[in-house]
Amino acid sequence: MDVIQRASDAEETGEGGQKARDRVLFLRDELAPSAPCMRLGGELREKREGMGLQQQDVSTALGWSKSKVSRIEGGRNAVKEQDLECLLSLYRVDEKDQEPLRELALIGKRPMWWKPWSGITTAYLQAVLSFEDMAQRIRSYEPLYLHGLVQIPEYAQALIERGPDQGYHAALAELRQMRQAKFAAARGKELICVIDEASLRRPVGNAQIMRRQLRHLMELNEDPRYQLRLAELSRPNLPLEVGPTTIFDFAEALLPTIAYSENFDGGLVIQDEETVDRRVKKFDELRHMCLNPRKTTQKLHDLLRSKYYR
Structure with missing residues (x-):
């Protein structure tokens, strides 16, 4: 299928003889990097x-x-x-x-822990699972829905059931729970997650599911491994143009930072140093303009009362 590679196999030479060494890959069904x-x-x-x-x-x-x-x-x-x-x-x-x-x-x-699900998962999801497995820190902004690592089972099930039913819904939901358990059990991992307020005001499932989901987010924000920040709808000039972005930071000398962006058709794995750096800077700019974890928890509490207990 389609693979977009920029400055990779051909090792094109830019100005001053500097080689463009890294890649940008669009993954759909082809072999995913691990x-x-x-x-x-x-x-x-x-x-x-x-x-x-x-x-x-x-x-x-x-x-x-x-x-x-x-x-x-x-x-x-x-x-x-x-x-x-x-x-x-x-x-x-x-x-x-x-x-x-x-x-x-x-x-x-070696077979990875998600091998039992490899027949029903996309190549780009398998790449994400690989990066999550080895990353020391994950930074993420998802404008439409909550990140998979912070979803409660009912929320995840409601999203999964929107896809075509090929008998895989239960297995995919099980995979998401296992993915969360693996992350939670790993030592030294950190998740910094920017949550768009619009994704919380747009219900997934029903009001009961959203009540449970918001309570879960508040609980996660008490865990030092999770840092949740809210991008308020009323805050002007937030740099949302970064779009859906996940940044994987690895231990020193393991791998350089990788950026990932998923859309309806596939996933973009970005290793190009300059492109990754631009995304990192834009994400950090967005993060610092959002509510801090304490104020995020208060906003979640207010949203829970005002929208899902009416």
Whole structure:
């Protein structure tokens, strides 16, 4: 299906000979990058560039297609053992540096916890699950609905049931609950979530579900791992043009920050450094203009009384 790649396989050269090294991928049904494979691919890319080689040089030397080299470096393919050994040899990687790369390759081939749901989930959702699994901090703004990690089961079920019924609704709802449980159980993770007031005033399900959902948000805001901020409808000039955006921050030296944006047709995975930086700055600008967590809790309480207890 469609894959939009900007300045990737061709490794286009910009002004001053600076290579445009990173990618912007639109995922629909194609292979999705996984965080462990992306980390290994990034390491291999650095080794290749350290040797002064282009992807075409590698494909010619090893008798591979150039797209295979690109998929490995982009994290969209788990690296086979024999392929990794060929790359280590070609890049003349020191013995002491080889074992960490082999370990990454093994991790990339292990079944992920969401494998039982892989047949009913989209490629872009699987990419999100991978990023959530390894991210240390997640920053998100969703203008239409609440982020999946803060939805109560009834709210999630009401959203899922809007999709075509192929017998998967119950399984998808179960996956969302498991996703939340995994995040809550992980140590050191943090979620910073900007909630648009419009998404709370537009009921999902019914008033009873929304009452439970708002109470749940207030409870989450008491947990230091969650920081919920409300974008008020009455606040002028909020920088909402950032649109639906999730930013994944990883532990130092694990992966660079990744931005993700989902729409009706698929998901945009953004690794391009300048593009990610622009989204991060715009998101942080929005976050700082929103209500702080304490005032957000008070606003949620007021909204609960004024709209869903009338």
